[in-house]
Amino acid sequence: MPLSWLVIIVLAVSAVGYYLGRSRALAAAGGNSRDLHSLPSYYGANVLMKIIVPAFGVMVIWLLAQPLIIDRSVASMIPPSEIDEGASIGLVMAEVNRTAEGIRNAVAEGTMSREMAEDGRAEFVDFTQRLKDAGQIVTSNLSATIVRAAQRTNEMVAAGNMYMTALVLLIAAAGLGWGVKEAKPLFRARNVVEQGIRALLIGAASIAILTTIGIVFSLAFNTVEFFRLYNAWDFLFGVEWAPSFSGRGGSSSLGVIPLLWGTFYISIVALAVAIPVGLFAAIYLSEYASPKVRAFAKPMLEILAGIPTIVYGLFALLTVGPLLVEIFGEGGWLGVNWQGGGRAVMTAGIVMGIMLIPFVSSLSDDIINAVPQSMRDGSYGIGATQSETIRQVVIPAALPGIVGAILLAASRAIGETMIVVLGAGAAARLSLNPFEAMTTVTAKIVSQLTGDSDFASPEALVAFALGMTLFILTLCLNVIALVIVRKYREQYD
Template identity: 55%
Template sequence: MSTSLILIILLIVGAGAYGLAASRAVRMSGGKLSALHSRPGYYGAYAAIWAILPAALVLAVWLVASPMIVERTVRGGFPDDVKSMPVAEQNLAYGMINAIARGLPMLSAEDTAALSSGSVDVRAKLAEKGVPLAGDVQPYMLEAARTLNAETGNSRLAMTAAVALLALGGAAIALRSVAPRFRARNRVERVILWALVAASSIAILTTVGIVLSMLTEAAHFFREIPPLEFFFGTVWDPRFAGAGSTSAGQFGLIPLLAGTLYIGFVAMLVAVPVGLFAAIYMAEYASPKVRSLAKPLLEVLAGIPTIVYGFFALITVGPFLRDLSMQVNGLLTGNYVNFIQAQSVLTAGIVMGIMLIPYVSSLSDDIITAVPKALRDGSLGLGATRSETIKKVVLPAALPGIVGALLMTASRAIGETMIVVLAAGVAARMQINPFEPMTTVTVKIVAQLTGDLEFTSPQTLVAFALGITLFAITLCLNIYALYIVRKYREQYE
């Protein structure tokens, strides 16, 4: 029985348990629901939880553990010469056995008998059924495939029986517990509380898992490359020298970090004034009709994929700046040579700043509108103009939140990849000219993890060192933003 069908059966059993428990509670109350400790729905929910939750947990564990047990059983039946092979070759053989096992149910009884007698080529017959095999089929593979199918079928049958018995048993136990003074609501709310705790723990555990995985691989990198050479190196040249050379390449972080911060700084120079002024207008000057139209249109920018911004920079903004610099240079010097390259820090910064405008404007707008109206009325009542009220009252009150929003926006800019790939180039260099190409940490992470990979060389492992460095930078920015908001936030009655 398929997993989807088992889940449907679980839901049906749970719904039946819900209805039976709720109706039993109503009958026990004698038509007077006030005699019950909880509402009938809580009794039904308690029965449904007992019918579904234990069985679903067993189903999840079984689905994870059963394939590993079956695989161990099948591998245990390999011939001794196969068991002595390297692990990679054994994995390849097991992959072929899996493919054969998937194809065997498609064959007729005559085809199966022919395969058993050896009169038909297994590979050709399975290819006719749309199951191509990468290599020749050895005699033991056919028997192992049959064993795999048999063990999988037995495991699924046992799983179905266990899940069904648990669901029915749980429903029966819950129905027996139904009584007028039974605290069904407390039990249900406790289960919901634990479910909420589990859901909130997923984000924390995911973050911990990401950090640990990156730290593990980064530690492998730092065993081969000294941390001081990585964090303070000024040359990025990850290519190894030829065979027989002791050179291990150069993995200096400084050029990449300089490009990341430089492009992020230019992007913030574009995004902060435009986004902040847009937020002030929408919060303080725009009519409700204009605000209801302008804010959604502005936030549409946040929903555009970053690759689209990259294309915009590559085919529009970059060529425009290049041609404009050529015309300006021609008018000033008579030499029509462009001094702004199509791929440059300026191009990437402008386009990234356009992408960040809705983040700045939306967050700042929400913060400004949260300032109590009484402060505005008091300032206006004392004779201040609207602009003076905004400058002297509203913005100072909202400043901590705005600063926190800007720092969070900066962390978003530092982690951008696609715009930089297409608009700033891949040249790892240290320079202050915004009209020349530079690159960022994220671009080099993509470059080092592109192609056929073996996570054993420093060229690949350096991506994890770059990733953990970028993670630390953005984490520090977010923590500092939260610190500023909490330290300087004023509480208004």
């Protein structure tokens, strides 16, 4: 049974349970809701909760655990002779899972019969030819052992789905009976439902924490796996990025320093554009602009934050890059030959800075407005002008919050990808020339994971190592920014 059907059945049973629970409670009270401890809807909600929560809970746990159990069971079928030198069982299992998915797709599209897909005695050549004819060959390392393991995977998946369906329906039926049985006038349905809602809210609040923990563990495990294949010291302190995983281009040089340099260089250029423009805009909006101008200008400025980054990237590639070449390129307006192509640090930095303007201006505007009016009045009382009050009173008082806003914008710049890919190029180099093409950590993560590479291969594992490096850097910036903002809030709340 498809998973969507199972979900629909459970929801239908819960709807019936809600009606039965409500009706039974009213019937037990003789139709008078005043004789019930709780409102009739609570009795129905109690039945609904006892059906949905355990049924969907078991379903989610089963769907998470089943692939792990199946992979461990099927991995025991793979003999050591099938594992190539330098590879791992994870790489082989990735081939098995892709082949199993190809077989399922071929059966679903009708290009292969179910009997053929499940026939373990089928000739290997005939079987692979059918997969090729169905357009489902997704690996070049297909062998008879992988095909048998893929067939076994599909058998276990089908059996697991059948057992899960039976168990979920049984739990839903048990929850229906339990909830309807409790629908009595003296049952405290409201208390039970409210406790369930409280648990639901706690679970929703925990999702962000659990997601962060999952991301960290995922990055950490894959980073450790990468460092088993490649020296950590060479990765963290190497000054050359020249990956070569095929074995045909010599040994790989995977030094992250050029990527970090490009990341910080482009971010610095972006902040050099965003900080003065954003800060001056914030000062004008908070101190000089009339209410009508502010009501119009601030939303218009914040529209920049809603533009997709791919649009900024196209703007960098098609407009800003050629403009910079006309100014700083050979035969340009200035008569210099600094920028040879449209893709450069300056191109990506300027466009990224434009993207960051609303982050700096909006946060700084809110922070400046939070400075107590009494401080301005005191400054005016001793004869200071408005500009002197802004320079010597308002800005120093708001400075911790402004610094926090700048650090948050910096973390946003470090994590940007599309503007860099389209505007800065893909060259990993150490250079002080802002008119040369460079790349960043995020751009290389995209390039390493583009295509059909296996996530257990070195090509993909290096992307996880880069992601872990970037995660630590942005985490440190965010922590510093939050600490500064918290001190500011403690001072003026």
